[in-house]
Amino acid sequence: MTEEIRVPRTTRNPRKHVRYKFQFTRDLRFQDTNYKTVTSMDYLSTNYGQRTARIIHSFISCIHRKISHDVSKISDDVVVKVIRPIDKLKLFLLLVTLSQRGGPDYWLDKHGKPNSVDYEEEAELKNFKRKPKLFCTLLENVMRENIKKNFDETLYDENYVYSSIWANFMEGLINHYLERVIIPKSERKVCQQLYKPMMKIISLYNEYNDLIEKSENSGLMLNSKSTTENESAENKLANAQKLLWKARQDIPKTISKELTLLSEMYSTLSVEEQDYQLDQFVCCAEEYIELVYLPSLIDVLFANCGSIDFWKIMFVLEPFFYYIEDLPDEGSGDETEVSDPADEQEKEPSKPDPRVATLEKICEVAAKENWI
Template structure:
């Protein structure tokens, strides 16, 4: 028991045994802070000041968004991988990851494409030591190929055969897949959401007009039924009294009922047509906007990514090779090397889509409403 200044016991003890144990602080990985960047110019070429000075404000903005997107992916991925997981990577996996990096380093950059005199360089030769894993000690066929062949066959091209393709094909495939993987990641995480936001903003008012029409229609029908002016779900022609057809009041009531009944049939059809048109506009505008933004990004950033960013990123990875962060980052980056669209049976896929595919009009409404809520338009 511990007494306070006024002599009242607080009931708490401050000794080491009774003091609550502090939870260990988990440090969040940050690529720019925790990687060794001293031997290269990675920080320089990814800074907004450098990008603006060299490429102009508009191109610099697109490039900088791309770099931030890649950093975010690396940081979040590394933070999800524990040290135990990274230190438990199998030797074959380490070899495969390192081979991917080495192969990637053989392609791209200004030094590869041109000699000083402007002539196109011959592809670099892959140096293989005599005691490399690709060496076959007997003529007996093996269930596996060389290391490069296995990487290519499993992750790049299932039909790859090293005897039919030269090393330039290997370098090009690795490089092209990695480039496409990075760009498509940026497309998915940045370009598509940004395009959807722009399109939803354009279609927000048309959508609200449809919703307003729908609400007014429902209110009209409910009020008419509540007042007994139009019986629910009943054709007014069935309730006409032939004995009073010549009465003026009944004639007016009959006409009004028929008009309301016709409205009950026509307005939902009008709303349905408007919803279909809205959905079609959304699909068309989204595709156009995504194509436009992707083309603009590629025109702005492709040269930078190939000639500056990737060579510097590769240098950083080699400088940090073997560290716990290196293996974590390679695990995060590995999927980008394998950008392959799965080939599925068209017949079975179409049947599944038909049975499980939701109404695109509903999906469009949900998407616009979701973006509107996120952007506080509502």
């Protein structure tokens, strides 16, 4: 009788027992691609300088975090059982379409001329419809979702589609970086500038509370005085109370004025800082993303094509292909339903003061950055 062979627990597949955490630069195949080279700090510093290299590397790290985080949340069963073959074909078609145009010529046609309607190519596109209906429907779907709902093949040839998808995807990645890195960074900088004005408002508010307490105490003292006491003492208390009550009226006005000023400064500085940071990023990184990063990323995706991680990554990246905002629904027009203002007031609860929201935002950032 042969003895049963037991597999040690440490050698079993950890993905079945511990939640798998995907890492972009660790778990993909990079052979036959230059991805790790062109995304290294050595390459970036040598070709773009230290300052630009740090900005570009921040963008690359942001994209890696996005992919690694979202892929880790998708189980293998989703790829095997949930994502249909038709969905996989669509994702693969997006990648193929993305690879058809790129670099410095993504806004040009294949003859090197500005993109315009080419009637010979237009005829070829119409003959394209003779291919299997399924593939044609997918291509049509990609075209519609990446350009606009009323897509007309007589106006847009495949070169326009390719360049539009490339531009969409690039803008989608940059917009993600804007939301995750540039905007929070700008907020921190603006909040740091407005930290002292905020503390001034809080100091005024604390002073206001103290005055309320003192005026109430003075009123009690005045009321408790005996009528037989010195009249001058009563006058002093009365004058003190008047001054306190005046301060109670003036300080709220000052607080309101300072709150308004703080809110306006926050709005203005935030827009200016975000625009500045975005301009700096685009000047430093746009050419690199267009000429180097995207072509290299496409190579990596093709090198891993068909694997479970590949389908997860394409599923995560799919929204970036549709960066152009949806158009408003047809037929909505400018028609508006006339309603009674009184009814609207009853339906909608009173909105919080946006000035207070600004104050809370600065306090939130100050607490997170340990300024307080």
